[in-house]
Amino acid sequence: MLNQQKSILIVGGGISGLVLAIALRRKRIDVTVVEISPEWTPKGSGIHLYSNALRALDSIGLAQEIVAAGSAHDFYDYSDPRDEHRVRVRYPRLAGEELPALATITRQALHTILVTSAQQAGARIRLATTVADMTEGSGSEDGDVLITLSNGQTERHDLIVAADGIYSPMREKYLSRSNLIYSGQAIMRAVLPRHPDSVDPKIMFAGAGQMFGIVPVSGDSVYLIAGFAESEHKRYDRDLLHTLLQDRFRPVFGGLAPWYHDRITDAGQVTYTSIELVDQPPPWHHGRMIFMGDAVHASPPYLAQGAAMAIEDAIVLAELIGSDLPFDRIVEDYMARRVPRAEFIKKTSLERNRLRYQGGTYESADGTISPRMQHLRNTAQPLIDELYMTLAEPI
Numbered sequence: 001m002l003n004q005q006k007s008i009l010i011v012g013g014g015i016s017g018l019v020l021a022i023a024l025r026r027k028r029i030d031v032t033v034v035e036i037s038p039e040w041t042p043k044g045s046g047i048h049l050y051s052n053a054l055r056a057l058d059s060i061g062l063a064q065e066i067v068a069a070g071s072a073h074d075f076y077d078y079s080d081p082r083d084e085h086r087v088r089v090r091y092p093r094l095a096g097e098e099l100p101a102l103a104t105i106t107r108q109a110l111h112t113i114l115v116t117s118a119q120q121a122g123a124r125i126r127l128a129t130t131v132a133d134m135t136e137g138s139g140s141e142d143g144d145v146l147i148t149l150s151n152g153q154t155e156r157h158d159l160i161v162a163a164d165g166i167y168s169p170m171r172e173k174y175l176s177r178s179n180l181i182y183s184g185q186a187i188m189r190a191v192l193p194r195h196p197d198s199v200d201p202k203i204m205f206a207g208a209g210q211m212f213g214i215v216p217v218s219g220d221s222v223y224l225i226a227g228f229a230e231s232e233h234k235r236y237d238r239d240l241l242h243t244l245l246q247d248r249f250r251p252v253f254g255g256l257a258p259w260y261h262d263r264i265t266d267a268g269q270v271t272y273t274s275i276e277l278v279d280q281p282p283p284w285h286h287g288r289m290i291f292m293g294d295a296v297h298a299s300p301p302y303l304a305q306g307a308a309m310a311i312e313d314a315i316v317l318a319e320l321i322g323s324d325l326p327f328d329r330i331v332e333d334y335m336a337r338r339v340p341r342a343e344f345i346k347k348t349s350l351e352r353n354r355l356r357y358q359g360g361t362y363e364s365a366d367g368t369i370s371p372r373m374q375h376l377r378n379t380a381q382p383l384i385d386e387l388y389m390t391l392a393e394p395i
């Protein structure tokens, strides 16, 4: 049994690490978070938190605050590249009628809420720190771990949770057979001032997986998402990212896209991410170290469910750590509750993305709706309804 007086070390102060720290502190369990970055600068621009993520965040009292700091929505508009033909897809409110189907927020605002909440809850947080070494086994009856931190300090903890993201050094060191796979796609992102008509989240689709999303993330800002096929994992000169975005997307997308292109004037506004996924066969633990989030199940973000899965992992793990279960049962139950759901999301995300490549262009030749866009109209809502039948299940 993990005595509640004992302590948990979380490696990684990203989304799942901070949510776990908050959830454990709500149970009065001692928590230390080590984060390798010297300051809080979350990567990326904006994020969607669909209602399964909000349901998990609501269980630790954070959903309302996140919705208030971001933007609340109940549907998404999908359209052809000129934004002439659309389909509006409704998402369910899995977190109850008080919370929306979807909250969108800047990564920075989300992180500020999570860091503040973890600190206020009493989590010990060490920036610019990581685990240098780990030795299992001595001390208490139930076992513990001797940790040497990168600053040379040694500490004993009862359990280590690796929440160190898609490139997880902990996974590379302690788990075997993992595979980081390039998806063949890249995404460019930016946060910009909001055009008054950008009220609802929208994605315009062109052919061959090319898409341009405009997502309000607060009263005065939007998150732009521009995705495209990229045969190899490329690295571009950072100073040219705004030019790359303009060259690829300005000729293709209409609606409000040109208005936003006019406001992308500096490479510093744009990020470029090669989309990768982690294929990590279970078990997702090594001795008394348990893994969660992107470290073991990063999936392409086409369903916008990566952080949702990582948040759910954290809530389930906190519940199990706070229970009377012995360590072996904690691990067993965690795997049974999390592996199938995370694998389902990865598989569904890849399948839905493949559909985007089939069936030609969404663009209409003569102003009438294209067959591809008509197909999206017919299938988008049923596919979302089907996905949410699984997401609605208790975690």
Ligand SMILES: Cc1cc2nc3c(=O)[nH]c(=O)nc-3n(C[C@H](O)[C@H](O)[C@H](O)COP(=O)(O)OP(=O)(O)OC[C@H]3O[C@@H](n4cnc5c(N)ncnc54)[C@H](O)[C@@H]3O)c2cc1C
Pocket: 011, 012, 013, 014, 015, 016, 017, 034, 035, 036, 037, 044, 046, 047, 048, 049, 129, 130, 131, 163, 164, 165, 166, 168, 169, 170, 187, 273, 275, 292, 293, 294, 295, 298, 301, 304, 305, 306, 307, 308, 309, 310
């Ligand atoms: C383009 C794109 C768009 C996305 N959009 C969405 C979306 O809309 N909705 C959604 O739900 N998901 C989305 N995701 C996925 C989501 O960002 C991730 O699934 C989520 O951030 C995973 O959380 P995590 O806690 O596992 O990892 P992270 O949030 O990446 O945190 C890992 C942390 O560990 C730290 N770290 C790394 N190495 C060490 C070390 N050795 N020691 C200590 N600390 C370390 C890192 O600095 C970081 O702070 C998107 C992903 C991409 C690429």
